[in-house]
Amino acid sequence: MTSANDLHLYERRDDYIPRVAAVHDLCGYGKCSLGVAIPVLSAAGCDVCPVPTGLFSSHTAFPGWYMHDTTSIMEDYTNAWKGIGVEIDAVYSGFLGAPEQVDRIRDLYETYPNALRVVDPVMADHGKVYPTYTPELCDAMAELAAGADILTPNLTEAAIILGEPIGDDWCGTDISDAEAARMIDALVAKGAKHVVLKGIQREGESVIRNFVGGVDCDMFKAANEYLPYMLHGTGDLYCSCLMAAVMAGRSLRDAVVFAGDFTHDAMIVSAKQPDFKNRGVSFEPLLGKVAQLLG
Numbered sequence: 001m002t003s004a005n006d007l008h009l010y011e012r013r014d015d016y017i018p019r020v021a022a023v024h025d026l027c028g029y030g031k032c033s034l035g036v037a038i039p040v041l042s043a044a045g046c047d048v049c050p051v052p053t054g055l056f057s058s059h060t061a062f063p064g065w066y067m068h069d070t071t072s073i074m075e076d077y078t079n080a081w082k083g084i085g086v087e088i089d090a091v092y093s094g095f096l097g098a099p100e101q102v103d104r105i106r107d108l109y110e111t112y113p114n115a116l117r118v119v120d121p122v123m124a125d126h127g128k129v130y131p132t133y134t135p136e137l138c139d140a141m142a143e144l145a146a147g148a149d150i151l152t153p154n155l156t157e158a159a160i161i162l163g164e165p166i167g168d169d170w171c172g173t174d175i176s177d178a179e180a181a182r183m184i185d186a187l188v189a190k191g192a193k194h195v196v197l198k199g200i201q202r203e204g205e206s207v208i209r210n211f212v213g214g215v216d217c218d219m220f221k222a223a224n225e226y227l228p229y230m231l232h233g234t235g236d237l238y239c240s241c242l243m244a245a246v247m248a249g250r251s252l253r254d255a256v257v258f259a260g261d262f263t264h265d266a267m268i269v270s271a272k273q274p275d276f277k278n279r280g281v282s283f284e285p286l287l288g289k290v291a292q293l294l295g
């Protein structure tokens with residue numbers, strides 16, 4: 001058994017700038033998705049190559065939003081990369097707009113077979129599926145999850161991928177260590193190589209935990225102070241920070257710790273901003289900490 005401390009899933013070379021295809025939506029207002037992935041990964045010295053899965057006026061937790069579906073352009077968009085010799089070191093996907101977008105991600109995997117595959121299976125939270133996610137899209141996301149080198153579900157998303165029931169009265173954060181280990185093992189049995197199970201918060205406890213495990217890898221858990229509010233975009237921030245640390249050559253264990261610490265600190269910065277509960281997570285003053293990953 002390897003420990004997550006010894007697992008370096010990307011070997012960073014001096015003076016080389018890795019290229020990350022970031023397959024997420026772009027939100028005009030309410031910081032999340034590409035609005036998070038681009039600055040965070042850039043601060044870690046990566047060249048982010050966006051593949052927009054949709055254009056949103058704001059994140060979908062606002063009462064009104066406009067969306068432009070980009071599914072029909074994605075094939076020509078990524079095919080055009082083939083003609084100009086684009087090189088990609090990692091494919092990092094998140095919020096998707098339609099099941100066909102999973103095929104486009106598979107095309108990227110085929111074109112760049114050595115690229116690290118990181119799947120944040122953004123679909124649902126606290127027992128509820130996001131409004132734009134159809135059952136077909138959830139099924140396609142579950143299939144994509146099975147091919148991930150790193151998969152980062154919350155508990156609701158893990159249950160959906162595993163085909164386990166999520167009920168309306170199930171908040172999906174309070175599970176035991178043994179149950180977390182069972183879910184990680186089940187996701188690995190489905191094909192994911194390493195799984196970071198996010199956001200485990202037990203009733204009456206003042207910490208929130210993230211668990212990591214995977215193929216031949218001992219389970220490790222990291223805890224942070226639980227802050228008594230929730231923000232949109234923290235899932236994207238957590239995963240982008242995890243990815244930033246991995247692409248900086250840090251171990252999976254260090255990456256899990258870094259992502260939890262950074263997201264916690266960003267939530268504190270966010271709480272000082274007007275209308276912070278709606279507008280999404282703020283982290284801009286902290287980006288220097290991401291750059292230190294390269295030190």
Ligand SMILES: Nc1ncnc2c1ncn2[C@@H]1O[C@H](COP(=O)(O)OP(=O)(O)O)[C@@H](O)[C@H]1O
Pocket residue numbers: 124125153154198199200208209210224225226227228229230231233234235236238259260263264267
């Ligand atoms: N209230 C909180 N207090 C401290 N950290 C939090 C809190 N909410 C989220 N986080 C951190 O952000 C991570 C991502 O959480 P979350 O936004 O719930 O993900 P998702 O959107 O994928 O469900 C958590 O695993 C945790 O590390």
Ligand SMILES: Cc1ncc(COP(=O)(O)O)c(C=O)c1O
Pocket residue numbers: 025027032033056058059060061095122231232233234235236237
């Ligand atoms: C359009 C869009 N993208 C991405 C997200 C993901 O946000 P989070 O990081 O909170 O999972 C959301 C959630 O509200 C969203 O509406």
